[in-house]
Amino acid sequence: MPRKKSNPAPETGKVLKAATSQPTLTSLRGVSGWREATAWLRARGIEDVECITPDLAGVPRGKMMPSSKFTSNTSLALPSALYRHTISGEYPEETDTFRYEPRDSDLKLMPDLSTLSVVPWETDPTAQVICDIIDTNGKAVSYTPRNVLKNVVRLYNERGWKPVVAPEIEFYLVAKNDDPDYPLHPPKGRSGRSILGGQGYSIAGINEFDELIDDIYHFSEKQGLEIDTLIHEEGPAQLEINLRHGDPVELADQVFLFKRTIREAAMKHGIYATFMAKPMQGQPGSAMHIHQSVVNIETRKNIFSNPDGSASKAFFHFIGGMQTYVPKTLAMMAPYVNSYRRLTPDMSAPVNNAWGYDNRTTAFRVPVSDAAARRVENRLPSSDANPYLALAASLGCGLLGILNEVEPEPPTEDTANEGSIDLPRGLLEAVSLLESEPALAEVFSPEFIGIYAGVKRGEFETFMQVISPWEREFLLLNV
Structure with missing residues (x-):
């Protein structure tokens, strides 16, 4: 996707102007690593980051946190049961092929920094990032929607x-x-x-x-x-x-x-x-x-x-x-x-x-x-x-x-x-x-x-x- 330059807000204009030699900081969407993510968030005065991922219905789920915590190697987790409830919030009965994880163990949110962007309808400066789901051993969880598509690709x-x-x-x-x-x-x-x-x-x-x-x-x-x-x-x-x-x-x-x-x-x-x-x-x-x-x-x-x-x-x-x-x-x-x-x-x-x-x-x-x-x-x-x-x-x-x-x-x-x-x-x-x-x-x-x-x-x-x-x-x- 072509990169577009944004119009800097007055309070962040000096930061962006100084960073024109680094195209990533002026991009509207995505950075290549955590160091650039830190600079990108700082350049826009971002206060909060929404770490979101689609559930089976495609509903955004996740966590919000201060941007300083987002860039501090914080471990983000969601319960595995999140992928086993219905659109109305019920949890179906188990069958031979539909089972709950016995301990409802954690699944990890792994931010895909190529998706980092602002949330333009929020009144406070807020960013969002789409996350993949991995288990505690770092393996992609096969039944989560983004991973299902990634596997087909x-x-x-x-x-x-x-x-x-x-x-x-x-x-x-x-x-x-x-x-x-x-x-x-x-x-x-x-x-x-x-x-x-x-x-x-x-x-x-x-x-x-x-x-x-x-x-x-x-x-x-x-x-x-x-x-x-x-x-x-x-x-x-x-x-x-x-x-x-x-x-x-x-x-x-x-x-x-x-x-x-x-x-x-x-x-x-x-x-x-x-x-x-x-x-x-x-x-x-x-x-x-x-x-x-x-x-x-x-x-x-x-x-x-x-x-x-x-x-x-x-x-x-x-x-x-x-x-x-x-x-x-x-x-x-x-x-x-x-x-x-x-x-x-x-x-x-x-x-x-x-x-x-x-x-x-x-x-x-x-x-x-x-x-x-x-x-x-x-x-x-x-x-x-x-x-x-x-x-x-x-x-x-x-x-x-x-x-x-x-x-x-x-x-x-x-x-x-x-x-x-x-x-x-x-x-x-x-x-x-x-x-x-x-x-x-x-x-x-x-x-x-x-x-x-x-x-x-x-x-x-x-x-x-x-x-x-x-x-x-x-x-x-x-x-």
């Missing part, structure tokens, strides 16, 4: 390849809602009226929230995050942010931070930003489309294209792997009961595992491009997915296709969303498929799959305790 690297991704994240702006029994509805824009649906690519729709969008851009720039484009989607007050292509771990980090950034910007304007897959009945869901390609590390050439520009065997095998394995990893891309409300016919989301050239009705779309940019877009993940796990699942399925030389079905020329649904119809079915495929355990680790499946089943059981309005409406007096 490593499998590519061992074969001389580097995966490249570009995520697109959709989300809704909604009016504040302090009672979960009431449906969500769009907020009022600058016109004083709630925006309606059917505003795809509307500039006026974006302008309704131009001050909020300005803050999103401002907060992002301060963190060294780069937005490629921003559009209004089909739903009322539904927006989409596209990110520039790059390294999967770096892009997952950006999505992780973007979600936090967008929520904070919305809260500043008295509204919510939600990444629920299906927040409003009768409206389109929110996706996290993932564009994927693979380059040869040595030649830097796209392995999806032959020297003559034609599509390579690796390209077709990657698609074959997606068709074969993505339905079995859907629980990592559609992780909640609500996610499957998005994956329904006639709601602008694929309900198949077909592929096609420039065909948005397929799960796997091949956009129009030249040979160097040949790529596959996975249109199944929803925006509620943990970005680390969604990217790991998608890339892992493609890799299995290449390694096993899986041949894809013929491309779909017409609409692919007519007829039967070719995907799991609910969370429990998706979790069972994830557990049933031995090849996935080799890619993601048996421990991760056991823990993840246990947490998802726990979330489903919690959901089943809730009586919905539909049940009160149609069952109360009719059965």
Whole structure:
């Protein structure tokens, strides 16, 4: 990611000016070591540092401390149970494959200093850094999301390849809602009226929230995050942010931070930003489309294209792997009961595992491009997915296709969303498929799959305790 120079605050200007011979101190994002981290924090007058890491849901967890303590070789720890609770905070019952660590021992936070950046919405000078999780012996903990993705990238690297991704994240702006029994509805824009649906690519729709969008851009720039484009989607007050292509771990980090950034910007304007897959009945869901390609590390050439520009065997095998394995990893891309409300016919989301050239009705779309940019877009993940796990699942399925030389079905020329649904119809079915495929355990680790499946089943059981309005409406007096 290109380094950008920040405008120094008046009280730190002298320090920054004196440090212009050291580009790292003027960078918006990342340093190369602890000595530079100390200077970077001092140059900005940073008082506190947030050490954060994604849990299974992608929620930021961690610790905050004074910057002096952060740079003093302090040992940071979290309990292992943090990766075994549900989105609602419950701890599921143990099973044969889902077990709690007997002592709930410590896991260590290892700051990745390449992610160090400011927290622009805080009133006091604050920085943040994303951390990896290691055990007390210094070994990477296999079931934590960032490590799951890193392991998939490593499998590519061992074969001389580097995966490249570009995520697109959709989300809704909604009016504040302090009672979960009431449906969500769009907020009022600058016109004083709630925006309606059917505003795809509307500039006026974006302008309704131009001050909020300005803050999103401002907060992002301060963190060294780069937005490629921003559009209004089909739903009322539904927006989409596209990110520039790059390294999967770096892009997952950006999505992780973007979600936090967008929520904070919305809260500043008295509204919510939600990444629920299906927040409003009768409206389109929110996706996290993932564009994927693979380059040869040595030649830097796209392995999806032959020297003559034609599509390579690796390209077709990657698609074959997606068709074969993505339905079995859907629980990592559609992780909640609500996610499957998005994956329904006639709601602008694929309900198949077909592929096609420039065909948005397929799960796997091949956009129009030249040979160097040949790529596959996975249109199944929803925006509620943990970005680390969604990217790991998608890339892992493609890799299995290449390694096993899986041949894809013929491309779909017409609409692919007519007829039967070719995907799991609910969370429990998706979790069972994830557990049933031995090849996935080799890619993601048996421990991760056991823990993840246990947490998802726990979330489903919690959901089943809730009586919905539909049940009160149609069952109360009719059965």
